Amino acid sequence: MSLLSGLASGDQRCLAALYDRYANSALGLAFKVCGSRTIAEDIVQEAFLALWQRPDSFDATRGSAGSFLMGIVHHKAVDAVRREASVRRREENFAAEPQESSEDEVIEAAWISIRKTKVLAALSELSLVQREALELAYLQGLTYSDVAERLNIPLGTAKTRMRDGMIRLRALLAQSEVTGSYDS
Amino acid sequence: MTHDQLKELVPLFALDALPADEERELEAHLKFCSECSRALAEHRETAGMLAMAVPGRQAPGDMKDKIMQLAGQTAQLHTAPAPTPIKKVSVRGQRWQWAGLAAACVLAFLVGGVVVRQLDNPDRTTEQQLVVAQRDALEIIGSPTSVIIAMNATAEFGGAYGKAFVSADRGKAAVVVSGLEEPGDDVYTLWLIAGGDPRPVADFVPEDGIRTILVNTPVGSEETLAVTREPNPGNTTPQGPVIMASIRA
Structure with missing residues (x-):
């Protein structure tokens, strides 16, 4: 049984397992986009609860749970950025909070690390202008018109x-088989 | 925007990089267009991979407990099954029940995409149009050669339902919808969707939740009928939520 189908049947252990796998990545993404630790934490919390509340909204035939969750997180972070420009104030106060890692978390961290390496490699294959436009849009939450204005x-x-x-990134990731699911 | 123009925006939508108005227009299009929906799923997967390139942050120690506690207090919502096609229902009695429903309500048929109301348009021509439309619709509903297509409500509008009676030999269809809420300042719109491109058939307002619409154009076997609730009459692209839709087998 996959974690998502377990989630759909109301099994909270599946929510906990998804949290263990994706919480740190989700928080990293939310913080990168909105630049506020407080808001980033709220976003991640809301995203996991949204996943719990509407598990049917995820279609396993159309992608992995990780990408789905990151999509929720990113959308909420972009909303926050556009709603309140002042959250751009950077609060670089993410002091490391030492915690013991479970075996699952270690495996997940290793898996994410491999994926990250491949994604970065694929990004490096893009042209400079493509990478620049994607980074501005995805990581700073800009619309394409904002990107055009920023780059003149x-x-x-x-x-x-x-x-x-x-399109190029998708092809490169497919070649390196990064888009596999890690949800079961 | 056309289907091709909207399709070009799909990768940008996956990046959450569209301005709000274009995002709304594409969202409305995605409700109908399986091609763009498939493309979006692929681009969202790619965007999700981009997230992996971002350094993770150590979540606070108590966040997991908070989420689990809130989840324990939050009921899960399960969506109703997606609209499923019923291509033919050869129950003659049922056919006449629907004809009765169509005849029983105050018939304000929509002819040629123009709302025609008896009270609002008392001129003779309109009355003649109404009589002809009413006769056409009842004949189509009662004809054993008409193909009946169920229109199932989407999850949020579970009380609504409808049937389309498609007459190939007349090149017309009659659509009877029921269980619709009063739309307030909105209107309902019937759409005919071919190849992912929705085309408005008519705007309408139900009376006692019911309306019959005569579609004065052939409905092809690859086309889908859908009803949305629109913020404005005359929209050429759906902007509101889908209330019900037919999906062919």
């Missing part, structure tokens, strides 16, 4: 760079 390029050019970058 026409709207169509910004859209093309982002679209082509995504």
Whole structure:
């Protein structure tokens, strides 16, 4: 039984397992986009609860649970950024909080590390302008029109760079078989 | 925007990089377009991979306990099954029940995409149109050669339901919808969707939750009928939620 199907049947242990696997990555993404520790923590909490509350909203045939969860986190973080520009104030106060790691967490950390290496390798294969446009959009929560303004390029050019970058990245990740699921 | 223009925006949507108005327009399109929905799933997977390139942050020690505690207090919501097609229902009695429903309600048929109301349009031509439309609809509903297609409600609108009676030989269809809430300042819109492109058939407001709509155009075997609740009449692209839809087998 996959974690998501366990979640759908109301098994809280599956929620706990998903948390162990993805909480740190989710928090890293939320913080990167919104720049506020407090808001990032709220976003991650809301995302896991949204997953718990509406487990049917995830379609296992259309991607992995990790990507689905990250999509929720990213969307909420972008919403927060656009709702309140002031959250851009960086609070680089993420002091490491030493915790004991379970065996599962260690395995997950290793798996994420491998994936991260492959994703970074794929990103390095993109053209500089494609990578720049994707990073501005995804990591800073900018719309394509914001990206165009920031880079002083026409709207169509910004859209093309982002679209082509995504298509190329998808192909590269497929080649390196990174898009596998780790949900069961 | 056209299907092709909206399809171009899908990778940007996966990055959450669309302005709000374009995001809404694409979301409305995605409700109908399986091609764009599939593309979005792939691009979202790619975007999810991008998240892995971001350094993780150590979550606070008590976050997991908080989430588990809140989950324990939060009921899970399960969506109703997706609309399923019923291509043919050869129960003649049922066919006439629907004809009765159509006839029993105040018939304000929609002809050629224009709302025609008896009270609002007392001129003779409109009355003639109504009589013809009413006769056409009842004949289509009662015809044994009409194909009946169930229109199932989406999860949020479980009380609504409808049936489309498609007459290939007349090149028309009659759609009877029921269980609709009063839309307030909104209107309901019937759409005909071919190849992912929704085309508005008519805006309508139900009376006592019911409305019959005569579709004066052929409904092809690959086309889908759907009803949305729109913030404005005359929308050429769906912006509101899907209330019900038919999906062919």
